[in-house]
Amino acid sequence: MKARPHANEHWGSRLGVILAVSGSAVGLGNFIRFPGQATLHGGGAFMIPYLVSLLIVAIPLASAEWALGRYGGKRGYHSPMGIYYAAGARKPICGICGGFMLFIAYVIDMYYLVVEGWCLVYALQYLGGLLKPLGLGFSVFPTIGPGLNLGSSEKYGSAFESITGLAGDGSLFSSSTAAVLAILALCAFVNFRLIYRGVSKGIERFCKWVAPLILLCSFLIVARVLTLGNPSGEPGQSLLDGLGFMWNPRNLDKTLLDMDVWLAATSQIFFSTSICTSAVCTYTSYVKSKQDIALSSVTATMANEFCEVALGGLMIIPPAIMFLGASVADKIESSFSLGFVVLPNVFGEMPMGQFFGFLFFSLLFFAAITSSISQLQPAVAFLKESFRWSHKTSVLVAAALVCLGSAYVCWFTARFAALDTFDFWAANFAPFLFAIVQTIIISYVWGLKNLKAELDRGAIVKLSPKLGVLIKYVSLPYLVLIFGIWMFQNFGARIETLKTDKSAQLSTIFLAAIVCVLFAVSYSTVRRWKREEKESASLNKESRE
16 A cells, blocks of 8 residues: 555654643633633623533544544554544544544635734734834734724724725725735745645744743733733722632622533633644544653643633723723624734724734734644545655645635625534534544544554553543533524524525535535545555465465
8 A cells, every 4th residue: 555645753852842732722712702601691690501511522522533543643644534434443434533533624724814913914014003102113904004093882893894905895896905805825834834834844843932932921921910900990890800700700609500601611611722623633642652642632722721711801801891992892793803903903902002903913813823733634644545645745735725725715795694603513523423423433433442442552640531531421421502592593594584585595505615525525535545455465365275
């Protein structure tokens, strides 16, 4: 059988893979999506289903994905298609399921690059304001000067609309927004360049450099928040009020009986930890066979949770309450409005707000890169295994496909129709579905004994032997229940949207085409693998005879 390209590529160190997997998870979900979800769903009351999902979904499934990834990597597979094929007793259906999982990686990256570009636009805008006193000020926003100190929520909302093209489809492709499109292109180039340099020289080196920078920016912003006191002088807008809004359960009885809150908490866990998106199992397929993965998996998961809960929640929600009051929660329509409208308003009121605005959106930009490259790597590995292309060719083709999707998102910007459709299917629907598929393969095909043996191999600290039991008898039923309720509550509304929104219809057709291509490629690839295995077995039999 022909050797698979880059089958022997590995991480340079244990710290490197921990930082890479943590970086995959630490991104916009931690610093924008989580605070938004917590604010919208009862503050401290939201944290109860969130912590339940962390314990019975995130930690066990993350450890299982580390084991799955290394198991497949030792057999020369680095894409979910190959990893599922190896762990699934080399059954073609398991490989095809893994191929479908690439849908998440491709589609998330298509719109994630766009949002990543918004973060860089805001960071540069704040930088232009900082340089203005030196006579070096500049602006990348249409119609406004250097910096971002606009004075009202309406003006911040208008600025956000101008860089995202909310005015209408195709409005982003105009002379006034040329700088924004150039910045989006720069983001794409940085991502593809890192992937091109490979696992150890590109991804690992970048994560080792950027992880301390993300933490430094986070701690500086948190330190500023904790020293603000009561900046507005209004009652109910002190630091303690801001912290209380985040952690005190509101309407606890009603919240815990609301399945929307449980659905939101579980979805947030998927989004923030990157489990069941193909990133973790692909990254860990490059872990050396005798290297610890048990302790490393828990370390990476908890590092993400620290960034999300301790840093993300603290640096965003308290200052919003301190400057704008508790009524700000009623004005938050989405995570985007919190991150790109409400927070700039806060920075506009804050002493040294231009500097801390620059720090915050720089933090978002670098954190977003570590997440977006984690979605690109599975796509590149998939192309290598499917077509046996070189690394260079696979990166170029993956880049072209992702850029095509990003251009689509940039064109259909009215009401965020394309972005919302992509996000619904790739970040909400598909991770739930593949989490169920993955737990079934682990529990009933690969087997809990193989899971335990892989986790124990090279383990510094062995995890509980009950982990497999937890996955099979607690995680799987929980996921099936939540997914069933989520489908019942949301799928009908999505269908109704498709009936009336032409942009959503086109976006769904675009995504369906991706699914069809993935099926065709996965099907042909696993059939080729089976055929080669039979030919190899036949040759071995003849040689023995």
